Amino acid sequence: MLIDTHLHLIDRSKLTYPWLSGVPALDRDFLYNSYAAEARRCGIDAALHMEVDVDAGEMQRETDVVRDLSDTSGQLIRGAIAACRPEDESFAGYLERQTADPFVKGFRRVLHVVPDELSEGAVFRENIRRMSGSRLTFDICALPHQMNRVLALIDLAPEVQFVLDHCGVPAISSGAFDVWKDGIREVSRRPNVVCKVSGVVAYADAETWDVETLRPYIEQVTASFGWDRLVWGSDWPVCTLGGGLSTWGATTHALFAGSSEAERTKVFSANAKRLWNL
Numbered sequence: 001m002l003i004d005t006h007l008h009l010i011d012r013s014k015l016t017y018p019w020l021s022g023v024p025a026l027d028r029d030f031l032y033n034s035y036a037a038e039a040r041r042c043g044i045d046a047a048l049h050m051e052v053d054v055d056a057g058e059m060q061r062e063t064d065v066v067r068d069l070s071d072t073s074g075q076l077i078r079g080a081i082a083a084c085r086p087e088d089e090s091f092a093g094y095l096e097r098q099t100a101d102p103f104v105k106g107f108r109r110v111l112h113v114v115p116d117e118l119s120e121g122a123v124f125r126e127n128i129r130r131m132s133g134s135r136l137t138f139d140i141c142a143l144p145h146q147m148n149r150v151l152a153l154i155d156l157a158p159e160v161q162f163v164l165d166h167c168g169v170p171a172i173s174s175g176a177f178d179v180w181k182d183g184i185r186e187v188s189r190r191p192n193v194v195c196k197v198s199g200v201v202a203y204a205d206a207e208t209w210d211v212e213t214l215r216p217y218i219e220q221v222t223a224s225f226g227w228d229r230l231v232w233g234s235d236w237p238v239c240t241l242g243g244g245l246s247t248w249g250a251t252t253h254a255l256f257a258g259s260s261e262a263e264r265t266k267v268f269s270a271n272a273k274r275l276w277n278l
Contacts, residue, residue, distance in 0.1 A: 002249070003272040004047040006165070006198045006233025007035065007077070014065050016055040019113070030237040032069050035245070036076055042249035044234070046269075046278060047076045050139070051083035051108050059083040059094075067103050078278050079105040081139055086127040087118055095127070099134045105276040106137030106163070111146060119149055125156050132159040137275065139196075141165040144176070147183035154190050161192055161275070166199030166235065167221050172213065173205045181220055188224035194275060195225045197267065198233030201242030201251070209242065211254045218255045227259075230267045231275065 010017060010030040020027045039047065049066045051059070063082050070077040082098055084107040085091060098104040111119055118124060131138060140162055142150050147168070154162050164187060170180040187193055197218060204213050222230065232252065239248045256264050272278060 001269055002042065002044045002232055002252075003078075003269045003278065004039065004044045004076075004234045004236075005163075005196060005231045005272050005276075006050045006235050007047040008050055008052045008235070008237060009035065009066065009069075010052060010237070011065065015052075015058050015062055017052060018055055019053055025241055026237060032075075032077075035236055038245045039076060039234070039236075042246055044076065044249070046078045047234075048105060048272075048276065048278075049077055049080045050233075051081060053110060053113070054083060056083075056085060059085075063098075063101075063104060070103070079103050079276060081106045081108050081137070083107070084109055087121055087124045089123060091123075091127040092130060095130060095134060095136075099136060104136065106139060106161075107131070108139035108141065108165075111140065111142040111149070112169070116146065116149060119153055125153070128153060128160065129157045132157055135277075137161045137163050137194075139163045139165050141169065143169050144171065144180040144183050147187065150183075151186060151190070154187070154193060158190075158192055161194070162190075163231070163275075164193055164195045165233075166203070167195060167197060167217055170200065170203055170217050172200060172203045172209070172217065177216065180217075184220055184224050188221075188229075193225075194229045194231060194271070195221045196231050196233050197221065197252070199235035199238060201248050202235065202238050204242055206242050211251055214251065215255060227263045227266045228271060231272045232268050 009032055054062045063080050066080050082104050140150055168184050200214055234245055236245050
């Protein structure tokens with residue numbers, strides 16, 4: 001069975017997503033029932049909702065909307081990785097409120113959609129350090145050329161548990177492997193970072209990729225992070241850009257077919273259970 005640590009839901013009747021107009025393929029509703037029907041067929045028996053970069057004024061509402069879904073009997077959602085704005089002076093109060101909420105498992109602020117200088121600001125960095133001891137994880141979503149900034153952020157807060165989204169966002173379709181590999185090796189040397197095996201199908205050529213296209217990337221993160229620091233995620237509905245949830249699920253099993261049952265269990269579910277106390 002799989003625990004999906006990276007599920008996005010889009011409901012335009014309840015929340016505002018300013019970025020959607022720039023991505024026509026995703027500019028529609030992607031609702032829980034559609035996800036759940038396919039997820040159960042793929043062997044997914046639990047999921048964490050990942051923030052979807054809603055309007056900044058709706059961050060708390062996004063968590064509340066997802067919580068309402070999870071309260072229904074038989075739902076797959078077990079918690080939320082909430083949006084945040086570490087660059088704001090108000091972050092300390094927000095952190096206190098979210099830490100007190102057991103449904104919230106962590107935060108994310110996507111770094112490749114904001115100026116590089118944002119994560120270098122004094123307020124941003126102090127607020128990341130402020131997360132130390134909070135139990136909340138911090139997902140990092142950044143491009144390979146931003147890895148030096150990522151490393152600086154991670155080194156600032158060695159007591160914060162970071163999660164590197166989407167295997168570090170490799171540019172698979174362009175074949176730029178070495179720069180990405182060097183960054184992965186360096187990040188993996190930090191023991192407070194877990195790597196999320198997710199999203200990679202969206203970075204490959206949608207028409208031509210196959211299992212072997214992705215294998216070098218999965219083998220590299222496995223070799224770098226080891227079996228105890230990998231978790232799995234679907235990145236639905238972004239994964240629909242590269243084949244969809246069922247395709248990514250089948251590809252996952254093919255990619256890890258040569259590993260032991262114990263190793264697969266760690267990546268597919270056990271590490272996530274431990275990391276987020278599921």
